[in-house]
Structures are given as C-alpha cells and as structure tokens.
Amino acid sequence: MRWWMPSTGPRGSAAATSAGARCNAMRGAGPFAAVAVAVVFVALCLWHYAPMLPGAALWQFDEFYTAERTYSLLFRGDWLTLFSNGAPVFKKPPLQYWAGAGLLLAGVPEWLALRLPSVLAAFGVAALTFRLAWGLAGTAWAGLAALVLLAGSVLFWVSATSAMLDMPAALFLLGAVMATAAAWSRPRFWWVVALMVGLGALQKAPVALVAVAVTVLVLRWQVAPARARLWGPLALAVALVAVWPLVQGLQAGGAPLRVAFVQEQSQRFLPGWGGWDRSLRWVAWARTDGAVLWGAMLVAVLALPFVARRRAVFVTVWVGLFLLALTAARGEVFDRYLMQILPFAAAAGGAVAVRLFRPGLGLALAVLVGLTAGGPFKTPDTIGLDGPGMTPFRPLLTDFRAVIRPDESLIVCGWGKSDLVLFPGALWLWGSADKPFRRIWRAAELPEALAIDNIRPPLRGLCLAEEFEALAKAQPGVIEVARDQGFVHWTYRQ
Structure with missing residues (x-):
C-alpha cells in the first residue's frame, strides 16, 4: 500500500510486517476498519463544525484582503488583475480569488463562497495526512492516529474555516511532496508533482517547489529514481509557475515581480537576527496551539527515520528546514505558516506512535495528546467564529x-x-x-x-x-x- 514511497527492500518489508503483526485483532481487520473509523471521525467533525459557518463573520486581518480582491474581480470584470484599495495589487496570485468569485457568481452565499476553498482543501489535507502516516508506518491505524493529532490543532480548524490562503497552499505542498516520493518508483507521478507545484504557485507562493527540491535531494542521496522522461512534467510545472508573473509583467512591467518575489518572499525570508524572542516566535505559536501536541509531534519527526523507516528522513529534513527558515527570517512571519508543516508533523506522530506501541495503544496515546490541546471538537469561540469581526x-x-x-x-x-x-x-x-x-x-x-x-x-x-x-x-x-x-x-x- 506504500505507493508513494520507494521500496526499502527486505529489511523495510520485514519492519512493516512486524508493525502490522503487533495487534492481531487490528491486523485481521485489515486497513478497511481503520479507513472506516477515519471516515466516521471526519463525518463527526463535519457534523460538529458545519453549523458554525452559516452567517459567521470574517474576523482575520487577511481574510478581508481575500474578500476585497475577490469582489474586485466582480466589480471590475477584469479577471487578470487583482485590486486592493482601488489599485492593482501584485502581492498574491489569483487562484483562490478566482474560485471565490466564481462561487459568488454561481449564487453561493458569501459566508460559504469565500471559505469553501479552505474547507475543501482541509478534507484533502486530512486524507493525504492519513495516507502519509499509513505509508510511513505500514499500517492504516497510523493514519487514524495522525488524523487525531491533526484535528487536535486549533491552527488546523482556524485555517479550515477561514477565507485565508493557507489551507489550500498546505494541500498543494503536501501533495507535491507525496507525489515526488511516489514518482521515485512510479514515474507517471511526476505529472502530479508538476500539477501540485503549479497550483501551489497560483495559490500563494511556489513553496512547494522548494519542498520538492528538498525531497528530491534527500531521496537521491539514498537511492536513484526510476528512469523517466521529465521534460513534459517539467514544462508543465514551469508553465504553471510562470504564467501569472508573465501575465502581470506584460500588463505592468517589472513591478509585479518586484512586489511578489522580492518584497513578499525573498525579503521576508532572508536571514537576519532580531533576538531570540523574534527568531523563536514559532515556539510560542506552537505552545499556544498545544505545547504537548507540538512537542510530541516534533519529537516524532526527529525519531521517524529510526522508528519507522530510513526513507522517511525526507519528512524530518523538510520540517527541520522549514522551522530553520522561520527562525532565521528577518521579515514578518505569522503563526499560520506552521500549517505548511503541521500535516507532516501529525503524520510522523501517528506513525511513530503505532510503531513504538501496539496500534491500539498508539492510537490511544494520540487521542490523549490531542486532548491536551482541547481535542478535535473545538468551540466557535476557540476558532474565532462567534465574534462580530468587522x-x-x-x-x-x-x-x-x-x-x-x-x-x-x-x-x-x-x-x-x-x-x-x-x-x-x-x-x-x-x-x-x-x-x-x-x-x-x-x-x-x-x-x-x-x-x-x-x-x-x-x-x-x-x-x-x-x-x-x-x-x-x-x-x-x-x-x-x-x-x-x-x-x-x-x-x-x-
């Protein structure tokens, strides 16, 4: 079932077999029981959170930029230029704004149209997190444990129910990394990599391109990939990444590139020292989201290559490099950026839990860790949906x-x-x-x-x-x- 990761040979197969044999009852049930429980869990979450959305006000600073830029497409009828404060703006690409404007044109109410891209992306992130943990541990029960950890995060639910860009961006990044690992032995997945990288660049920023490069370097250091013709996927990725900057450049010259890539990305993440309080802001954000939750997940990320399988080191390297970038960044960074590594950390936590213990005990441990952060069923007040906003x-x-x-x-x-x-x-x-x-x-x-x-x-x-x-x-x-x-x-x- 590990379609997304290269084979580890007899040693890895034996490890996966031993993990599955730790609990005969769960092994006998096969993956279908874990998948069924996961579907029920997701349905319960949907039942819990869906009533909170109708009529909920936008409340985050950048959510109103989403609304403003989305409505600017409708007000002006120009779908190739985004406007903010009545002037063209080049800070962000258009994918989510296009989606929101299309939904509004279709008659979807505002409270749903602006949030639906994030809601749908949250389902995708949950599914891929489940699949990633399953592949890392060799048992679907690890996927269920990862879902429990993911759902314990307030950050996840705030992102899932908001009009922000972060949840779809996390989906495309996670999909790109998993598809890269799959393409190592099944070359047709390079097309999926190209699509995920391109959509990520059209959603927020080409961060998925960096994550794919990291994954390729780590996997190539361990084993050579299957031979493949990469010109087609490479051309698709380049076209999708370049199309929006080119369109904007043709309309406004060099300003779009200067704003989008120099001001918004390069200057934000260029290394700089502002003191430990500034550099370690992400530690405070993780502690606010759940100190035990994030502590357990990050320990699992470090332990993953030793406990699960050696090929899993790409997860550890990506999470580590992302946190290093947040630590070194001299520009303004925000707690929501942790959403880009949360699925990887949750998958690592689920995989390590069921590999170190019996699947049932590992799942119970994941539930307890999730409960320390408030559990999966947050209140409207906790995720910001009960306030008046603006x-x-x-x-x-x-x-x-x-x-x-x-x-x-x-x-x-x-x-x-x-x-x-x-x-x-x-x-x-x-x-x-x-x-x-x-x-x-x-x-x-x-x-x-x-x-x-x-x-x-x-x-x-x-x-x-x-x-x-x-x-x-x-x-x-x-x-x-x-x-x-x-x-x-x-x-x-x-």
Whole structure:
C-alpha cells in the first residue's frame, strides 16, 4: 500500500510486517476498519463544525484582503488583475480569488463562497495526512492516529474555516511532496508533482517547489529514481509557475515581480537576527496551539527515520528546514505558516506512535495528546467564529460610502494604528465607491500635503476619535459629520 514511497527492500518489508503483526485483532481487520473509523471521525467533525459557518463573520486581518480582491474581480470584470484599495495589487496570485468569485457568481452565499476553498482543501489535507502516516508506518491505524493529532490543532480548524490562503497552499505542498516520493518508483507521478507545484504557485507562493527540491535531494542521496522522461512534467510545472508573473509583467512591467518575489518572499525570508524572542516566535505559536501536541509531534519527526523507516528522513529534513527558515527570517512571519508543516508533523506522530506501541495503544496515546490541546471538537469561540469581526463597522462604512461625491478624495488616519481596529480590506470593500483611500501617518501631514497641492480638496475621511482631535487642531476647517464605533467621519471643503 506504500505507493508513494520507494521500496526499502527486505529489511523495510520485514519492519512493516512486524508493525502490522503487533495487534492481531487490528491486523485481521485489515486497513478497511481503520479507513472506516477515519471516515466516521471526519463525518463527526463535519457534523460538529458545519453549523458554525452559516452567517459567521470574517474576523482575520487577511481574510478581508481575500474578500476585497475577490469582489474586485466582480466589480471590475477584469479577471487578470487583482485590486486592493482601488489599485492593482501584485502581492498574491489569483487562484483562490478566482474560485471565490466564481462561487459568488454561481449564487453561493458569501459566508460559504469565500471559505469553501479552505474547507475543501482541509478534507484533502486530512486524507493525504492519513495516507502519509499509513505509508510511513505500514499500517492504516497510523493514519487514524495522525488524523487525531491533526484535528487536535486549533491552527488546523482556524485555517479550515477561514477565507485565508493557507489551507489550500498546505494541500498543494503536501501533495507535491507525496507525489515526488511516489514518482521515485512510479514515474507517471511526476505529472502530479508538476500539477501540485503549479497550483501551489497560483495559490500563494511556489513553496512547494522548494519542498520538492528538498525531497528530491534527500531521496537521491539514498537511492536513484526510476528512469523517466521529465521534460513534459517539467514544462508543465514551469508553465504553471510562470504564467501569472508573465501575465502581470506584460500588463505592468517589472513591478509585479518586484512586489511578489522580492518584497513578499525573498525579503521576508532572508536571514537576519532580531533576538531570540523574534527568531523563536514559532515556539510560542506552537505552545499556544498545544505545547504537548507540538512537542510530541516534533519529537516524532526527529525519531521517524529510526522508528519507522530510513526513507522517511525526507519528512524530518523538510520540517527541520522549514522551522530553520522561520527562525532565521528577518521579515514578518505569522503563526499560520506552521500549517505548511503541521500535516507532516501529525503524520510522523501517528506513525511513530503505532510503531513504538501496539496500534491500539498508539492510537490511544494520540487521542490523549490531542486532548491536551482541547481535542478535535473545538468551540466557535476557540476558532474565532462567534465574534462580530468587522460587522459593527459596516453601518458607519455604508453611510460613508453613500455620501461620497465624485470630486472627493478619501483620507484615513493611520498614526493611531486604526488599521488594526478597522481592517484595510473592510475599509475599501464597504466604505469606498471604487476610490482609493490615502492613509496619512501624522496630523501635520494633511496641512503639509494641502500646502504643496499633494492632496486636493474636497476631502472626506475617517479617523479614530483621538486622531480626529489632533487632525482638527492641525488643519482648521475639518468638519465632523458623524461618530460611530470610536471613529469620526469628517469632511474638508476649503
């Protein structure tokens, strides 16, 4: 059943056989019992989480960028250019935005259309994690243990129920790595590798390409791959990775490449030292998600090549290199990035648990470890689905948008960190009549800009109440229109 990994010869086969023989009852049931229990477990999770989604508000900062860019496709009818704050944006590729816009056009309600790519990808990640652990340990019960560990993570469920890009990206990365291992002995899987790498590049970033390169180097160090003609898969991968940058480059010159690859990727992950607190942020994120859960999984990742099988070292190397990249990154990185290694860590945990103990005992241990992080059935509060998100600001923004005049320029204050109160994506999506907001960073910036004709009245703006007080002192003639949710809607006509 280990179709995705090269053969290890008699020694590996004997190890897999001994693992399956540790519990005669489970061995007698074959893989079907474990698969059946896994299907029931997934169905229970679906039954638990599905009622939380209808009407749930978007609540994460970048979810509103997803909504903003998705709706920009519909507002403008241009499916080859993404817009943010009324201007072309080159930070992210379009796959999820295309999917969301297509679902909205098909009449799917917003709360589902924006989240459905992540929901469907979560099913795929769960299935591949199950299969990866099964292959690593030689028994399907390891897959069930891995599912339990995966479902114990709050990060998994937050990603699965959000409009963020991370869960589909994790699916394509996991699929690319597993297909690479499969292609080592079955060359037709190189086509799957190419497809997964390409879709990953169209979803968020070509991280899957790096993961595939790591996997190839590790496996090639151990054994030569089966002979294959790679020109076709290679051409497909290059075409899918290059198509969006080329389209954007033809429209806007070198700016898309500079933003997408230099600012968003290279500069973010270039090594730099900012102190241990900054470099080891991922440790705090893992501890928040579940200290025992992540501790057990990472120990399992280290033990995997010794406990399971020698070929499994590619999992250990990939997880280690990813954590090293997070540690060394001088740019801004986030807890959600751990989603890219969570399936590998869960698969390692499931495999090691059933190889060190009887399958039944290993599964019980996985359940206990998952329970330390709250278990698989989280509350809406735990995964952020019970809050109002930006909804309280919608009346303010709706009223603001309704009175915008064609000749007005839009201003938003920024020195009070209002962007962390009212997210920029929501500001433009609900508060702009297809006009960009200009963010000013000092109260004195407005009179300075007016003096040199850098900003031309009439103006209409939004500021936090304390920001407005400073602005009114710096620029006489600013008139308050309304107050709501701590913000002031104002105009300037002179």
